[in-house]
Amino acid sequence: MSSATLNELDARYHFACDVARTAASRAMAWYQQRHQLVTEHKKDLQDVVSEADRNVEQLVKHLIHERFPDDAVLGEESGGEISGARFIWVVDPIDGTSSFLNGLHNWCVALAIVCENEAVIGVVSDPNHQETFHACRGKGAWVNDKRIHAHSAQQLNQGLLGLSSSNSQPAAALTSFIDALLAQGGMFIRNGSGALMSAWAAAGRLLGYYEAHMNPWDGLPGIVLMREAGGLTNDYLSHEGLKRGNPVLLANAELYPQLRALLPEQPTL
Known part of the structure; x- marks a missing residue:
């Protein structure tokens, strides 16, 4: 600290x-x-x-x-x-x-x-x-x-997940995640601003937010907001996140591991 x-x-x-x-x-x-x-x-x-x-x-x-x-x-x-x-x-x-x-x-x-x-x-x-x-x-x-405060949902079918894509990551990884989310009755939105969607997640308007790679100027505000809103986040600044960027995953304590289980192994998640 x-x-x-x-x-x-x-x-x-x-x-x-x-x-x-x-x-x-x-x-x-x-x-x-x-x-x-x-x-x-x-x-x-x-x-x-x-x-x-x-x-x-x-x-x-x-x-x-x-x-x-x-x-x-x-x-x-x-x-x-x-x-x-x-x-x-x-x-x-x-x-x-x-x-x-x-x-x-x-x-x-x-x-x-x-x-x-x-x-x-x-x-x-x-x-x-x-x-x-x-x-x-x-x-x-x-x-x-x-x-x-972060959303109080216990299951992924109790609201909308914020989601975005990164051109630096293979599309297949994202589509695989979406398939798994939909199979659990979940649904998602994408509005064009990852920082804004992560803020909505911290405000409990969305279940959480996921993006396979975010630059620090987009990803870090939501990391602080979600932690202070009582939710969980990945360790964004590890592995030189400030220089290279990292994935971003934000959600409450119940949903974070459920979302994490839908994703491929990544060292910063």
């Missing part, structure tokens, strides 16, 4: 919530003029970035460096030097860019803070629904000012 003091965490926790809301407001301004945005493709045609992503990330980095100049920032679009830093902010300026560009309301600003290889703060801000999900180690999980 990291040795961060309560004062250090409190200061960053409150500021992280403010930064996420400010960034979400900036992103919403871009969203309202999305038809004018210049977009580019990264790894493939499904991997899109726009000038809005870059602009919002620049804003977040500026705000963090101004308040906490010794903290490092790792952004999806611009990267960042993190070696030697005690506190590392991990930022996705717009998670769900494809939804964003196509006028769907399933996108968010996502950020997390890692201290000494422990994820200690997670924030997901959804301006379309005026909701900010936030959690800090030992303080519980919240949406705005309301406490949230």
Whole structure:
């Protein structure tokens, strides 16, 4: 466990919530003029970035460096030097860019803070629904000012599972998991934003969330949120998760092992 003091965490926790809301407001301004945005493709045609992503990330980095100049920032679009830093902010300026560009309301600003290889703060801000999900180690999980908890289901057929795919993983593994889930009477949704679905899982709106590989800026916020909401998660930061990413599996204590049993053996699950 990291040795961060309560004062250090409190200061960053409150500021992280403010930064996420400010960034979400900036992103919403871009969203309202999305038809004018210049977009580019990264790894493939499904991997899109726009000038809005870059602009919002620049804003977040500026705000963090101004308040906490010794903290490092790792952004999806611009990267960042993190070696030697005690506190590392991990930022996705717009998670769900494809939804964003196509006028769907399933996108968010996502950020997390890692201290000494422990994820200690997670924030997901959804301006379309005026909701900010936030959690800090030992303080519980919240949406705005309301406490949230993981779903109380005991079986996989008692709700919806959040699910997403990763182009870096074989499709057969995902389809095998879906087959097994459906065979147990389960059902799933995919909305285009893994960070937002994992926040919904922490809020008990979904049974849980699974993705075979997530980058840290998408995966870490939900890890903190679910743990503070009383659920279980995999050890995301093991095996250099901060650098290479890892699978993400989130659910309550009853459902986590049931979901785990449907998946192939992976060292971080």
